[in-house]
Amino acid sequence: MVASAHSPVMSPIRFSRRGNALIGQEMFRVLERARVLEAQGIEVLHLELGNPRLPPPEAAVTDAIGALQRLEVGYTYSAGHPSLRKAVAELYGGANGRALTEANVVISPANLIINQFLDLVCDPGDSVVFFTPAFPTYWAAARHIGLNVLQVPLDPIDGFDLTHDDVSRALELRPRAIIVNSANNPTGAVYGREVLDRLARECDRLGIWLLSDETYGELSYGKEFYSLVGLDLPHVIIMSSFSKIFSVPGYRIGFLVADPVVAAKFTLSVSTLISCLPIFTQIGCASGIRSISEYTANVRARCDRITKWCNASMGQCASIRFPHPAAGFYYFIDISATGIDDMRFAERLLEEEHTAVTPGSCFGAAYGGFVRIAICGKEEDVRLGVTRLTDFVGKLQAERGVV
């Protein structure tokens, strides 16, 4: 753009520091690259996003439709629809021996809850601890806010389990906040009760805020899940998401359980940022809770069946390594023996085999030797995708002359 004395000088576009620090979520970029291929008529297998394709609990859909038919399309409370807050309080209070009321529960999209948590408890420059590998939104939110991320890498030899040593290292760093994620995305690990209890009690004693992201807790099939919701500790916030519990990621409805004072702060944040959430999707989720046991039992059985097949199938491929997941939808696969990094691996797998996966470095810069696959799509697609992946690894080895 050339400026003359007679044309107005154009000012360059300049964003804020927080604007410049946005990185978004790589999985959604992989999705968009996949869509480019699909627009060319190519069928792509989607193993990149935890986008469950199972039918949701019937009532979660029919009751949302019913509310829409009744034109329940107005505003509701910033803290969430009373029916859903009550249902969550009863469900999680009852199952974990803690007297919870609506005042402990706030409804918000799970992805937003992660951002809200760090926003409400950390100032720019504060330190936050992630046990790595860690979910991309944690990184994106911390970077947006300007936090100093301290990593406690979990040991792949232990299947990325959380140990007492890991907890000690995290606490010694004296961060402002810690995020712990059991059942884990991307590793599928489910952490033990004792180690989680110690982490939570020590955090509360030291005034370190702890977000316990239990999004995949209901979907533990290989090990009993332990929730921190049973502890009544003001610095400990529990979150989960109906996206995964009920296979309705498009509802964008998650929830948190916290001390009432902390819950009220989250409510103010919801009010400021998004006013409130839709009524009809909240009514749908409240109805889904009536059949949560049967529904999640089915999902767990399905995950168990598919992972058994995947464990066996990928287990025959000598060039990749992975812990057997005990929960959730994901495999975190060590591809370092293939000789190419995660970005190149994901790019070539998409272009050559039309199969989308998430690069491991989205879960921490140290994980460029990994990719994540999601097994929550259609079962035949998962099997075909995994077969393509192992075939592709074979092809890479052949290229390098490895037998």
Add this chain to the structure above:
Amino acid sequence: MVASAHSPVMSPIRFSRRGNALIGQEMFRVLERARVLEAQGIEVLHLELGNPRLPPPEAAVTDAIGALQRLEVGYTYSAGHPSLRKAVAELYGGANGRALTEANVVISPANLIINQFLDLVCDPGDSVVFFTPAFPTYWAAARHIGLNVLQVPLDPIDGFDLTHDDVSRALELRPRAIIVNSANNPTGAVYGREVLDRLARECDRLGIWLLSDETYGELSYGKEFYSLVGLDLPHVIIMSSFSKIFSVPGYRIGFLVADPVVAAKFTLSVSTLISCLPIFTQIGCASGIRSISEYTANVRARCDRITKWCNASMGQCASIRFPHPAAGFYYFIDISATGIDDMRFAERLLEEEHTAVTPGSCFGAAYGGFVRIAICGKEEDVRLGVTRLTDFVGKLQAERGVV
């Protein structure tokens, strides 16, 4: 809590600076106070929230239901569903003579767009100009981010119109950003083309970011609305909301039109904060656009009819003053002659007359002599609420011995 040598010392709860700066939206607190009365069996008239109770365009509901029945409950693009982005680009490009594509459009809740705008372009301590009175979310977002709000108060004698003098004063303050809101909430003023054009062009020339909040533009019945969407200026971002256009606030779907580089930055922000929005509500809004002219013509006719009645009814009450709105759902009413302030007025009106209104100071601390009423509820409720309000003003005057 008493700490002993044997019990762990409890750490006090401490939030971040941004957490402490949250104020939320007062209208939602008024709503919650009203709900307390309703829980006691008292019927409350809701004139506090712009919560339209008109039936939405039929297709906006039936096509959302259809998408739910097809189980379109997965993730979609962070920038928004392609069908809706395309429909918005065609509608607003076509109506305003600007070649818009999907790359110019991002779908996000309108309330979040306000927060995202200030977050993306302002650093803490930066100045932002509001023409006052101004919508509460502007204040809440600016305070959350730590901005220095500079006010340019509009003149009630002009019906709170935006004048060239106001624009000059705003530009002379050399802020990082300005928010302009025509058609206006709470005053109902619709600003002139020339003054808006000058504001936009000067902002872009000076590198001042301008958010043009045009949420009520489609609902202008007393004066022709002028949209800045026709100007192709990188520093100017246009936003609106289907909450008001289609009477579906519970969908939580708004949109913005911007330069593609700026739109991409907003998309990253959506991806980081909320991943994406539901597919089915976006499909509903895209379908609603097919009948937008007929639908908004009906809403405008309705607003025109109700405001004519309100103008006449409230005009007979000598102790209150208000400009006749030319757009949208609101009256901004000067109650200073009643001798009590807005908070006390709203509180007593709710308790004594069971009618909820929004205190004027929510729109700027200087407006403690005003209240806002919304006329988008059921017509008979609006009439009854307005009658209760004028009766209440009469009662206040009688209490003070004013005849």
